[in-house]
Amino acid sequence: MRVMMAAAMTALALVGAPAWSAPKAASVAVLAPAAPDNTGFSPERLKRLDGYMQGLVDQGHLPGAITLVARHGKIVSYETFGRTAIGGAPMAKDTIFRIYSQTKPVTGVAMMMLFEEGKWRLDDPVTKFLPELANLRVYKSQNPDGTFVTEPAARAPTMREIMSHTGGFAYGLRTDQPVEKAYRDSGLLGSKTQAEFLAALAKLPLASQPGTEWRYSVSVDIQGLIVERLSGMSLADFMKTRIFDPLKMTDTAFWVPPAKSERLAALYMIDPKARKLVPADSFMVLDVTMPPAIASGGGGLISTTTDYARFAQMLLNGGELDGARILAPGTIKLMASNHLSDVVMAAPGAAFSPARGVGFGLDFAVVADPARAGTLRGEGTYSWGGAAGTWFWIDPKNDLFMLGMIHILGKEADPALAHIDENAATLVYQALVDPAK
Numbered sequence: 139m140r141v142m143m144a145a146a147m148t149a150l151a152l153v154g155a156p157a158w159s160a161p162k163a164a165s166v167a168v169l170a171p172a173a174p175d176n177t178g179f180s181p182e183r184l185k186r187l188d189g190y191m192q193g194l195v196d197q198g199h200l201p202g203a204i205t206l207v208a209r210h211g212k213i214v215s216y217e218t219f220g221r222t223a224i225g226g227a228p229m230a231k232d233t234i235f236r237i238y239s240q241t242k243p244v245t246g247v248a249m250m251m252l253f254e255e256g257k258w259r260l261d262d263p264v265t266k267f268l269p270e271l272a273n274l275r276v277y278k279s280q281n282p283d284g285t286f287v288t289e290p291a292a293r294a295p296t297m298r299e300i301m302s303h304t305g306g307f308a309y310g311l312r313t314d315q316p317v318e319k320a321y322r323d324s325g326l327l328g329s330k331t332q333a334e335f336l337a338a339l340a341k342l343p344l345a346s347q348p349g350t351e352w353r354y355s356v357s358v359d360i361q362g363l364i365v366e367r368l369s370g371m372s373l374a375d376f377m378k379t380r381i382f383d384p385l386k387m388t389d390t391a392f393w394v395p396p397a398k399s400e401r402l403a404a405l406y407m408i409d410p411k412a413r414k415l416v417p418a419d420s421f422m423v424l425d426v427t428m429p430p431a432i433a434s435g436g437g438g439l440i441s442t443t444t445d446y447a448r449f450a451q452m453l454l455n456g457g458e459l460d461g462a463r464i465l466a467p468g469t470i471k472l473m474a475s476n477h478l479s480d481v482v483m484a485a486p487g488a489a490f491s492p493a494r495g496v497g498f499g500l501d502f503a504v505v506a507d508p509a510r511a512g513t514l515r516g517e518g519t520y521s522w523g524g525a526a527g528t529w530f531w532i533d534p535k536n537d538l539f540m541l542g543m544i545h546i547l548g549k550e551a552d553p554a555l556a557h558i559d560e561n562a563a564t565l566v567y568q569a570l571v572d573p574a575k
Contacts, residue, residue, distance in 0.1 A: 142574060156504040157191075167388060168460060174210030177208075178575035179214055195220035199554045200544055201406060201415065202229035207566055209538040211451060216443070222545075223404035224415065234402045235543045236426065238437040238524030242358045244246035244449065245435035246301060246501030248365045248376055248548040250469050257368045264305070267364045271295075271337040275341040276306065286316065288343045289558045295348040297364075301358040301500040302477045303507045307355035311422075316344040322421075326356065332363055351485050352478060352498060362435020362499075370550030373433040379385055382463035383451055387445040392433045394426050394440055394445075402426070402440070405526060408551040418547045422525055437525065443543050446530065450539045454532050473500040473521040474534075491563050513560065514567035521559075529559040536573055540566055 174181045187205060194200045202220030206213060218229040230574050252258060258267065258316030267538055273296075275288040295305030305481045320342055329335035339360075345353055362373045369549030374392050381389050394402050405418040405453030424430070452459040456467030476490075483491045490497045495510025497503075502520040505511050513519075523529035527544040542562055549555035 140522050141448065146466065148210055160537065168224075168435075169213050172210075172214055172466075174214040174569070176575075177209040177212055177214050178215060178413065178571045178572040179209070180571045183205045183569035183571065184215055184329075186569065187215065187562060188219075190561065190565055191217070191219045194558070196520055196556060197554070198414070199552055200202055201226075202233075202234065202403070202547065203232065204229060204541075205562065206443050206447055206541045208447065209536070209570075211455070213447075221403075224406070226404065227400075229403075230401070232353040232389070232401055232544070234394060234398060234440050234442055235528055236403075236405060236424065236524070236526050237439050237441045237446065238526055239358075240441070240446065240522060240524040240528055240530065241435065241437050241439040242501045243453075243522055244377060244381065244439060244457075245358050245361050245365065245373070246473060247381060247453075247465060248373070248435075249301065249361050250465055250473060250500070251380060252365065252368050254466065254469055258297055258364075259302075260298040262297045264297060264300055264360065265294040267367055268336060268357055268360070270340050270434075274306075274340065275343050276347050277345055280316050281356075286320075286343055286378065291344060292347050296415070297479055298500075299348055300360050302483050302498050303352050303355050304349055304478065305355070305357055306346045306347045306348045306353070306359050307339075307360070308342075308353060309355050311354070315345070317343055321356070324398065327359075327434075332366070335359070335363070335432060349479060350481060352482050352488065352490055358436035358438060358501060359434055361406070361530070362433060371386075373435055374429070377433075381449075381464060382445075384464065385448045386462075387441070387448055387458055390439060390441040390449075392438045392440070393429050396427075396449065403545040405545050405547060407495075407547040408549070415546070417548065420547060422547060443541055446541055447539075450530055451543065454534065454537065454539055474504050474518065474532075475499050475500055476504055476506060477544055485555075513563060515563055523559060527555065527558070529562075531563065538566075538570075 161367055174184050183304050190205050201224045202222055207215040221231050222229055237394045274291040276291050277286055278289055279287040285506050291408050299305035310316045310318055313319040313322055316370040324338050326338045348516045365373050365376055409420040452464055453470055455467035477499055478497050495507035497506050502522055502527040503516050505519040506519055516533040518535055519531050519533040521531035525547055527546045527549040529542045
């Protein structure tokens with residue numbers, strides 16, 4: 139239901155306190171258009187971003203795309219490129235995209251709303267809310283007949299660990315590791331009820347002992363179930379009433395109603411042999427024409443560029459937009475702080491480590507050391523992306539954010555798209571010639 143290791147930009151506590159600055163005029167930010175040079179950007183240099191994106195379309199790497207850059211609560215660039223489908227209608231600003239794992243930060247916000255209400259604590263065991271997971275076991279090895287040798291989990295994963303992907307759970311997005319393959323083969327992500335999901339999950343071994351490694355996982359789907367139990371509402375209803383309606387995110391949901399179906403971008407994948415785009419055909423293609431049996435907190439939302447920009451601006455504003463207060467500023471800061479332990483960050487080959495200049499917060503990746511991370515993004519920038527190639531990052535230090543919307547599953551198979559998010563970031567920051575403005 140999602141893919142996203144390429145968005146590994148993360149951390150804060152790696153080197154100390156984050157560089158967090160209050161946004162300018164946050165309370166009046168309404169995402170109105172503004173001239174780039176009024177917010178420190180060179181209009182000429184910012185056009186390089188447009189040229190880069192249009193080039194990817196012209197060369198056949200993308201059917202279409204949308205980019206949006208905002209600073210100080212004003213939109214300085216909002217451009218459409220190409221078409222919603224090969225041979226289809228021109229890309230429009232109200233095009234609906236499958237955002238897959240960009241659902242995760244929304245679920246994280248839902249969790250933190252309940253955290254603010256005192257309904258859970260970061261170091262609570264997950265079993266406090268999901269007793270079905272009380273007897274988890276951990277993979278050790280595999281017998282010749284394919285069965286697993288396991289050992290008991292040393293303890294239950296904590297809430298902090300499921301929000302930072304260190305609880306030991308796996309995903310099943312790949313099959314090159316025995317536990318990952320077991321997750322895929324189990325059909326876990328196709329469960330029809332909460333009880334079915336939890337029963338299947340409880341039978342699967344953890345890939346590692348809780349708190350010992352970072353592994354992208356079903357943890358955010360688990361969070362979605364916890365939101366439902368703590369709130370007494372379905373995840374879809376909670377998000378709509380508590381997040382989407384207050385933020386006026388009118389096109390964000392877990393399905394596309396018939397009246398909006400023509401606005402949905404077609405989904406493609408890359409044929410590795412023909413090296414061309416073909417209609418997506420994989421287990422990750424969700425049917426979004428009807429409400430899902432279980433709303434996936436890890437990857438089920440559809441949205442538009444404008445809608446997600448309002449969500450991003452709310453976060454950049456410290457939890458508020460247009461008078462709608464979703465979270466407190468301190469809560470946002472907590473989410474965008476590194477929560478990985480020294481053990482996890484020192485693990486061999488760790489994706490998030492001091493050496494890489496990145497860590498992981500609560501459903502976000504975070505830049506701790508831009509130089510080591512090899513990025514122009516400001517220290518404390520937090521981000522994530524989705525399986526169909528969408529991405530976003532929020533930079534509190536420079537009071538700006540960017541969204542990129544594309545519709546290609548497994549974009550990493552095309553070298554021209556593998557680093558589109560970081561390439562776009564470089565083009566945004568090379569245009570920010572007067573950051574003090």
